[in-house]
Amino acid sequence: QVQLVESGGGLVQAGGSLRLTCAASGRTFSTLDMGWLRQAPGKERESVAAISVSGGNPYYADSVKGRFTISRDNAKNMVYLQMNSLKPEDTAVYYCGAGTSTAAVRRGSYSWKGQGTQVTVSS
Secondary structure, eight states: OOEEEEEOOEEEETTOOEEEEEEEESSOGGGOEEEEEEEOTTSOOEEEEEEOTTOOSOEEOTTTTTTEEEEEETTTTEEEEEEOSOOGGGOEEEEEEEESOHHHHHHTOOSEEOOOEEEEEEO
16 A cells, blocks of 8 residues: 655746655555646646656656656655646646556556645636
8 A cells, every 4th residue: 555645736826836745655665656647627637747666767748848847756755746837727636646557657547646736827
């Protein structure tokens, strides 16, 4: 079992930045692929970023490429999502997820998922 707790969401103006943090516990973190997905009202769920066990070759959705950066700290059992140049269309609940399949985590199909953190970008 894996427990995931997100933090760092909030209200920010367009063009601003936020850093989301996900703290993991309950299983050896370094064996898990990690990802972030978002869900906005009336929109389909979108996998925005994923990072493998090694941290190499991260995945990004086209909508966030060049603006978002995913990273992980295996010593601290943490994964981060640095979000820059935020746009109103980035407004959503952001969820951290984990799994053992790189392909599944990239799709946003997680074995474990946190409760989410709200990100609101005002225009």
